[in-house]
Amino acid sequence: MTTIKDIAKAAGVSVTTVSRALNGYSDVNEKTRKKIIEISKELNYSPNILARGLVMNKSKTIGLLVSGFNKESIKDNFTFEVLSGINQYAAETDYDLVLFNTTSTKQREKTYAQLCRERRVDGVILQGIKTDDPYLQEVVESNIPCVLIDIPIQTENVGFVTTDNIAGAKSAVRYLIELGHKNIAMVNGHDLAFVSQERLEGYKRALSEAGLSFRKELVINGAFEEGKSEEVTHKLLNDYPEVTAVFCASDLMALGSIKAAGKSGRKVPESLSVIGYDDILLSSYVSPSLTTIAQNKQQLGFHAAQQLIEMLEKESAPAHIILETELKIRQSTAGI
Amino acid sequence: MTTIKDIAKAAGVSVTTVSRALNGYSDVNEKTRKKIIEISKELNYSPNILARGLVMNKSKTIGLLVSGFNKESIKDNFTFEVLSGINQYAAETDYDLVLFNTTSTKQREKTYAQLCRERRVDGVILQGIKTDDPYLQEVVESNIPCVLIDIPIQTENVGFVTTDNIAGAKSAVRYLIELGHKNIAMVNGHDLAFVSQERLEGYKRALSEAGLSFRKELVINGAFEEGKSEEVTHKLLNDYPEVTAVFCASDLMALGSIKAAGKSGRKVPESLSVIGYDDILLSSYVSPSLTTIAQNKQQLGFHAAQQLIEMLEKESAPAHIILETELKIRQSTAGI
DNA sequence: CTGAAAGCGCTAACAT
DNA sequence: ATGTTAGCGCTTTCAG
Numbered sequence: 001m002t003t004i005k006d007i008a009k010a011a012g013v014s015v016t017t018v019s020r021a022l023n024g025y026s027d028v029n030e031k032t033r034k035k036i037i038e039i040s041k042e043l044n045y046s047p048n049i050l051a052r053g054l055v056m057n058k059s060k061t062i063g064l065l066v067s068g069f070n071k072e073s074i075k076d077n078f079t080f081e082v083l084s085g086i087n088q089y090a091a092e093t094d095y096d097l098v099l100f101n102t103t104s105t106k107q108r109e110k111t112y113a114q115l116c117r118e119r120r121v122d123g124v125i126l127q128g129i130k131t132d133d134p135y136l137q138e139v140v141e142s143n144i145p146c147v148l149i150d151i152p153i154q155t156e157n158v159g160f161v162t163t164d165n166i167a168g169a170k171s172a173v174r175y176l177i178e179l180g181h182k183n184i185a186m187v188n189g190h191d192l193a194f195v196s197q198e199r200l201e202g203y204k205r206a207l208s209e210a211g212l213s214f215r216k217e218l219v220i221n222g223a224f225e226e227g228k229s230e231e232v233t234h235k236l237l238n239d240y241p242e243v244t245a246v247f248c249a250s251d252l253m254a255l256g257s258i259k260a261a262g263k264s265g266r267k268v269p270e271s272l273s274v275i276g277y278d279d280i281l282l283s284s285y286v287s288p289s290l291t292t293i294a295q296n297k298q299q300l301g302f303h304a305a306q307q308l309i310e311m312l313e314k315e316s317a318p319a320h321i322i323l324e325t326e327l328k329i330r331q332s333t334a335g336i
Numbered sequence: 337m338t339t340i341k342d343i344a345k346a347a348g349v350s351v352t353t354v355s356r357a358l359n360g361y362s363d364v365n366e367k368t369r370k371k372i373i374e375i376s377k378e379l380n381y382s383p384n385i386l387a388r389g390l391v392m393n394k395s396k397t398i399g400l401l402v403s404g405f406n407k408e409s410i411k412d413n414f415t416f417e418v419l420s421g422i423n424q425y426a427a428e429t430d431y432d433l434v435l436f437n438t439t440s441t442k443q444r445e446k447t448y449a450q451l452c453r454e455r456r457v458d459g460v461i462l463q464g465i466k467t468d469d470p471y472l473q474e475v476v477e478s479n480i481p482c483v484l485i486d487i488p489i490q491t492e493n494v495g496f497v498t499t500d501n502i503a504g505a506k507s508a509v510r511y512l513i514e515l516g517h518k519n520i521a522m523v524n525g526h527d528l529a530f531v532s533q534e535r536l537e538g539y540k541r542a543l544s545e546a547g548l549s550f551r552k553e554l555v556i557n558g559a560f561e562e563g564k565s566e567e568v569t570h571k572l573l574n575d576y577p578e579v580t581a582v583f584c585a586s587d588l589m590a591l592g593s594i595k596a597a598g599k600s601g602r603k604v605p606e607s608l609s610v611i612g613y614d615d616i617l618l619s620s621y622v623s624p625s626l627t628t629i630a631q632n633k634q635q636l637g638f639h640a641a642q643q644l645i646e647m648l649e650k651e652s653a654p655a656h657i658i659l660e661t662e663l664k665i666r667q668s669t670a671g672i
Numbered sequence: 673c674t675g676a677a678a679g680c681g682c683t684a685a686c687a688t
Numbered sequence: 689a690t691g692t693t694a695g696c697g698c699t700t701t702c703a704g
Contacts, residue, residue: 001453003697014675019699027673046453050395053386053696055680061434069423075617080416087405087435096455098397098424099433117337119432226582283410287623350691355683387681391696564673572690 002043010039042311053101053120061096062308065112065139069099075226076252076280078297082127082149085301093309095122111135123308125149125301130192145318147308149300151194152320153191159311159318161303165195168293168325169202170209172247172275175291175327177210180336181273182243185218185236187229187257188249199249199277218243222253229256230263233309237264239270244272244336249277251283251292258288258332269334279328288331295325337378346375346473358383374627389456397432398644399457399502401448401475403464405435411562412616415634418463418485421637423659429645431458447471449478459644461485461637463642482652483644485636486658488529495647495654497639501531504629504661508583508611511663513546516672517581519607521554521572523565523593524585535585535613553579555577558589566590566599573600573608580608582672587612587619587628594624594668615664631661 004018011018013032013220021028021036053059064086066079067289073079099239100115112135116124129136131151139146140158149162151336176184186203189196204214220236222229228247237243237260258268266272268288276283279294303321310316340354342579347354349368357364357372365574366407389395400422402415409415426433436451448471453461465472467487476494477480522539525532540550556572558565565584573579573596584590590612594604602608606623613617615630639657646652 015698017674018674024700029673029679032673045451048390048455048456048697050386050389050456051680052699053680054384054390054682055699057680059386069420074413074420075416076418077410077413080413080419081410084405084410096451097435099435109449114382117383120384120386132703160689282621283617285618285622333698341681346703350702351682352684352692353690359683368689376701384681387696388683389683390698392697538682 001048002040003047003048006043007036007040007045010043022032024033027098038308041232046057057122058122060094061121062282062305062312063099063116063119063124063131064097064099065124065126065129065135066082066099069289075282076250078206078280079128079279081297082301082304085303086125086305087301088298089302089309095312098162100108105320111138112140115142116142119157122312123147125145125308126151131194132192145308145311147304147311147318149304154318155321157311158309159320161307161321161323162195162298163300163323164266165198165297165325166202166205167197167248168208168277170291171202171325171327172277172293173203173206174210175329176245176247176273176333177206178276178295179245179273179333182212182220183213183242184245184247185220185233185238185240185243186247186249187220187222187233187236187253187328189224189253190221193224196249201248208279220311222248222250222256224250224253226252226256226259228259228263229253230306233257233260237261238264245333246272246274248274248276251278251280251290254292254332257288258286258290268332273333275333277325283328284330291333292326292328296323337384338376338381339384340381343372343376343381346379347372350664351419355640360657363372372560376572392494394458395456396430397434397455397457398426398641398648399455399460399558400433401434401460401462401471402435402464405523405599409464411618412541412586414614414616415464415470417633418637418640421634421639422461422641423637424634425641425645429646449480450472452478454479456462459483459569460489460545461640461644463637463640466485466575467530468528473565481647483647483654485640490562491653493645493647493654494578495656496533497636497643497657497659499631499636499659499661501534502538502541503519504631505535505583506542507538507661507663508613509539509542510546511665512581512609512611513548515581515609515669518548519554519576519578520548520558520581520583521576522578522583522585523556523558523569523589523601525560525589526557529560532585539583558586558592560589560594562588565589566596567592569582569593570599571601573597574622581669582608582610584610584612585625587616589612590626591618591622593623594626595662605668609669609672616647618664619664625667627669628664629661630664632659635659 008018010017021033127149146158150162220232261272276290278287279292283290344351345352357369463485482494486498556568598607612626612628615628619626
C-alpha cells in the first residue's frame, strides 16, 4: 500500500509537499504538483483516511442510528426509504455512512454515544427512536452534531426533520367528515411516539372544527403493528357499532383494521371507511387499495442528511424542517 | 475527549499498561487492571478506533457495496432484506458496516477498490452488481477479502453466497407442467445477471425432463422491471396465444405480466398462470396473490456477513454457500 | 515555494 | 508485571 512517503521519495520532495499538492493547496509549484499527481496515480495511491482522521480529528463519516432493522420493519419499509434518501444526498458528498445498530446483545453493551465517539463519526442521524429512549437523551447531551427524524428536539447541536403530522391527520379526518362520517374512531400508535401525539392532536382539531365532539373511548392504540391493530379494532367495532370510519396512524395498522372489519362483518368501504397514514408501497397494491396520508420518506432522509452535512461543513445552526403531506384518495373510503 | 494518556496519568502508570489492561491482556496485575478500568469509566473513556486502526492496520469495519439504493429497489426490497440480514449478523460482532454507494457523480469518481482502501475496510460484501461491471473485476483483483451475493466467483480471497437458482427455476416450471401446461413462456431478467442465466437453465431442464421442447422465442427479457415485463409479456401473449403459463424470473416482473394479461384479455389464473421468483412482500398481498419461488433474502445477507467475518477472524478460506428455495403456491396459478 | 519536526491516540517489540 | 521507545500515515506549524 503506497503512502505519501513513497510518493515523496519517488518525486524527490518532502512528504509535506506531497500532502499539500494532493490536497490542492495553492502554495505549491504547478510543475511539482503535476509530477506528484502523476506519480501518485502510477503508484495507485489512496490516502489513508484513518490517519487523516486521526490528525484532523474528523472522519468524514456520519453515523446512522436506526432502530428499524428487523423483520418487522420490512413490511413498512419506512426505514429503508429514509435510508435511501440519506444515501442519495450523501452520495453527492465525500461522507460515508456507518450503520450502527441497536440490537443490544451481550457483546455490544456500548451506548450510542460511545459508539459514535469510538468511530469518531462527525455527526449522527437518528431514526425510529422512542421519545423515552435513554439513548436519545444521551446522544442529545453528547454534543455530537445530530439530526433527528420525527423527534422535535432542537438544541445547540441537534436539529430535526419531520412532516406536518397535525395537518396530515387533520386532513385525513376532515376528508372522512366531508364524506359524511360522524362517528370516527382513531387507531393510534403508542404514546411514546411523537408522531402519535401529533396525529392525535390533528384528529381532535378536525373533529372540533366540524363541531363534532371528541370521545376518548374511540381512540385506541395499535402499537404501529398490523396484528395489534386488527385486535383492538375488532373490539372497538364490537363495542361501538355506530363507528363508520377509522383513521389509523399508519398504513400497516390500517391493513389490520381492514382485516378486523372483515371479521366483524363490515365491508370496506361500503360499511366502514378506513384511512391510513404513510403511503407505504403495499397501500396501492392491496385490495381495496388504501386511502392514506402520504409522506415522502425519502425526502425525510434526504433533508436530514443535507441538514447534518451543512451543519458540519458550513457550521450552520441546527434547524427544524417540516415537510408537507398529501391526501391520497383510493378505495378504502366512501361516503356514508 | 479522554485518551489512554489521561488514564495513565490518573492511575500513575504508563500508557502501555493502560492499553494492555483495557485490552484484556493477561500480563497485568489484577489490582492495576481494576483501578485502570475504574478510572477509565470515571473519565468516560472511549478508545479512538481510528488510532487503533492506524497502528493495527485494520478497521473493524466491513464495506457494503450495494447497487440497489434507489427508488426502483424500494418496490422489491431485496436490498433492504439482505442488508437486514447482514446487519443481524454484524450486530453480534464488533464490526460496523459502512455503506458505499454506486451513484457515480462527478465528485465521486473513485473506484470501489479505492473507496475500500481509503476507508481501510477489512472486507467487503457486494450485492446487486452486474457480471460485466468493471468494478466487480477490480474488487476481485484487489485482494480485499470479499463475499459476493449472487455472483459465483471464488478465488483466494473471494467467496460467495447465492441460492440454488437452477433448482428453484426448475421446480417452478415443473409445477406448471404438473398443472398441465405445455406452452410455458419465460420472462427473464437480463443476460448480465448470473441468476438469470441459472434460472433459464432451470427452465430448460424442467422442460426437457418433461419431454417438452424448448422454444427460444418464448423466452423474453423483462429487465427485472415491472413495466418492461408488462410490455414484453403483452407482445408475447399477442404473438403466441398458445401460451398458457408464464414463469417470471422475479416477482416484480410477474406483477407486470399479470397486468399484461389483463390488457390482453386473459384472466389470471383462469386463462393464464403466472409464477414469480423471490417472494417479495407484495406477492402475498396483491390479488390474485402470487405463486412464487421464495428465497430467503435475510439469510443471504446473514450468511454473507458470517462468511466474511470468519474469513477475517479465523482466516478461513472463502467458501461458496448455496441456499435452498421454496415453492409457495398461491392464487396466480391453476390447472389447465 | 519547500522542508524539518512535531504530534494525533494507539499498539507492540524490547527491555527491565 | 510494568515502562521505554518507536512508529502507523497523515497534517500542520514554523523556518527557511
